[in-house]
Amino acid sequence: MDKPLQFYSTNLKSDNLSFHEALLKGQAPDKGLYMPLVIPFIPIEEIESFRTMEYREIAFHVTKRFLAGEIPDTELKEIARDSYDFDVPLEKVFGRNYIMRLDHGPTASFKDFAARMMGRLMQYYLRAGNRRLLILTATSGDTGSAVANAFYGLETIDIVVLFPKAEVTDRQRKQMTTLGKNVKVLALDAKFDDCQALVKQAFADPSLDYLQLSSANSINIGRLIPQTVYYFYAYAKLALPGEQIIFSVPSGNFGDMMGGVMAMKMGLPVSRFIIATNENDEFPNYLLSGKYNKIEPSRNCISSAMNVGHPSNLARLLSLYGGMMDEKGNILRAADMDLMRKEIWSTRVTDEETRNTIGHAWKEWKLLLEPHGSVGFTGLMKYIGEDETLPGEGRLCVSLETAHPAKFPVEIQKMTGIVPPLPPSLQGIDHKPEFFEQFPNHYPDFKTWLLENYK
Ligand SMILES: *Cc1c(COP(=O)(O)O)cnc(C)c1O
Numbered sequence: 001m002d003k004p005l006q007f008y009s010t011n012l013k014s015d016n017l018s019f020h021e022a023l024l025k026g027q028a029p030d031k032g033l034y035m036p037l038v039i040p041f042i043p044i045e046e047i048e049s050f051r052t053m054e055y056r057e058i059a060f061h062v063t064k065r066f067l068a069g070e071i072p073d074t075e076l077k078e079i080a081r082d083s084y085d086f087d088v089p090l091e092k093v094f095g096r097n098y099i100m101r102l103d104h105g106p107t108a109s110f111k112d113f114a115a116r117m118m119g120r121l122m123q124y125y126l127r128a129g130n131r132r133l134l135i136l137t138a139t140s141g142d143t144g145s146a147v148a149n150a151f152y153g154l155e156t157i158d159i160v161v162l163f164p165k166a167e168v169t170d171r172q173r174k175q176m177t178t179l180g181k182n183v184k185v186l187a188l189d190a191k192f193d194d195c196q197a198l199v200k201q202a203f204a205d206p207s208l209d210y211l212q213l214s215s216a217n218s219i220n221i222g223r224l225i226p227q228t229v230y231y232f233y234a235y236a237k238l239a240l241p242g243e244q245i246i247f248s249v250p251s252g253n254f255g256d257m258m259g260g261v262m263a264m265k266m267g268l269p270v271s272r273f274i275i276a277t278n279e280n281d282e283f284p285n286y287l288l289s290g291k292y293n294k295i296e297p298s299r300n301c302i303s304s305a306m307n308v309g310h311p312s313n314l315a316r317l318l319s320l321y322g323g324m325m326d327e328k329g330n331i332l333r334a335a336d337m338d339l340m341r342k343e344i345w346s347t348r349v350t351d352e353e354t355r356n357t358i359g360h361a362w363k364e365w366k367l368l369l370e371p372h373g374s375v376g377f378t379g380l381m382k383y384i385g386e387d388e389t390l391p392g393e394g395r396l397c398v399s400l401e402t403a404h405p406a407k408f409p410v411e412i413q414k415m416t417g418i419v420p421p422l423p424p425s426l427q428g429i430d431h432k433p434e435f436f437e438q439f440p441n442h443y444p445d446f447k448t449w450l451l452e453n454y455k
Pocket of ligand 1: 109110142143252253254255256257305402403
């Protein structure tokens with residue numbers, strides 16, 4: 001097999017690691033994020049050959065570039081096949097403008113794409129090393145359910161999810177609490193930040209080292225690599241020979257857009273990324289001014305999974321453009337802003353615009369969007385309006401829909417008058433039995449609970 005690719009930490013103070021070491025570690029010891037030392041390249045002829053392949057085959061060919069030498073092809077093929085057993089619809093809106101629906105996975109959010117492959121890769125490496133891992137995750141909704149579902153039933157991994165009781169919807173809770181087996185769920189009478197603080201305290205507690213704690217949030221490089229694949233997929237299925245493509249990505253913690261930007265650096269012919277944020281607009285402001293000011297506390301918008309005032313993946317983005325940002329958001333070296341502005345265009349979308357687009361898209365094109373996808377589509381509409389060289393009917397544009405409309409029935413009914421039908425993955429969930437414990441927001445109790453449950 002080939003020599004494995006090395007991964008460096010964006011803070012440049014930790015040792016380089018191979019993919020599987022970085023995957024099992026999560027965050028680098030210097031609090032930086034792992035990035036590939038070299039971005040692998042896929043020639044255009046090979047990208048064109050993806051045209052006739054299924055999603056899972058494309059996933060194999062793309063992720064293989066990062067994992068060569070670290071997993072046999074047969075295993076990786078099997079993991080891709082097992083991870084992607086659902087549709088990835090590309091829906092035409094008008095002209096050459098499309099929506100890519102990344103919401104047909106088991107928890108109806110795009111986070112399924114990364115979580116499913118990451119869980120299976122972790123399982124492979126843990127089995128090979130005869131090891132176990134305990135994943136701790138604090139969630140305000142989508143991450144917890146995607147990770148819990150993706151890791152459910154894997155025999156080398158236990159998972160504990162902490163969530164703020166009052167801050168998740170019934171359906172979000174049930175996506176986590178109806179599983180059982182290796183998934184344990186704790187409901188706290190607290191805020192999301194409190195849950196996150198308990199998890200961080202456990203990570204920093206040396207007396208828990210024996211538990212091999214790890215995290216599954218988007219700081220993990222294992223979440224990022226599978227997110228390069230759907231950009232190749234959309235291009236292969238829609239582009240004419242020699243054509244370039246524009247993507248619009250609704251963004252919060254910027255893991256999704258980093259997958260896209262890496263795909264572009266791997267050779268995918270992308271002419272531009274449109275990065276649409278909600279009212280947490282630290283990134284559009286940074287792109288304009290070169291100055292970065294995080295938003296504390298983050299602003300509450302209806303696209304709630306994007307309420308992030310300091311996206312951790314920005315450290316990766318700056319690194320790709322020759323800059324350096326530490327985990328607190330200080331820019332230690334400026335990035336190549338001219339190149340970044342050439343390749344990325346960014347805009348902020350208010351809640352009012354988000355709602356109006358949901359109503360307008362339904363009326364005009366019978367296009368059903370939920371708040372996150374609406375932020376992305378609004379970004380695309382603004383870009384088409386602003387870029388005079390881009391007649392709306394002319395060039396190929398794909399906007400990402402990151403959650404299923406049925407997860408947000410109230411907003412959608414208000415703006416369109418219809419009740420979005422439940423996808424198969426959410427059907428029946430309302431009546432399944434739930435397993436979870438009510439838990440105090442108190443670290444000593446949490447630690448005792450971990451010690452007793454995972455000896
Ligand atoms: C997490 C999430 C996002 C934001 O993705 P990032 O990678 O954090 O930018 C957007 N939409 C939905 C539905 C999400 O769950």
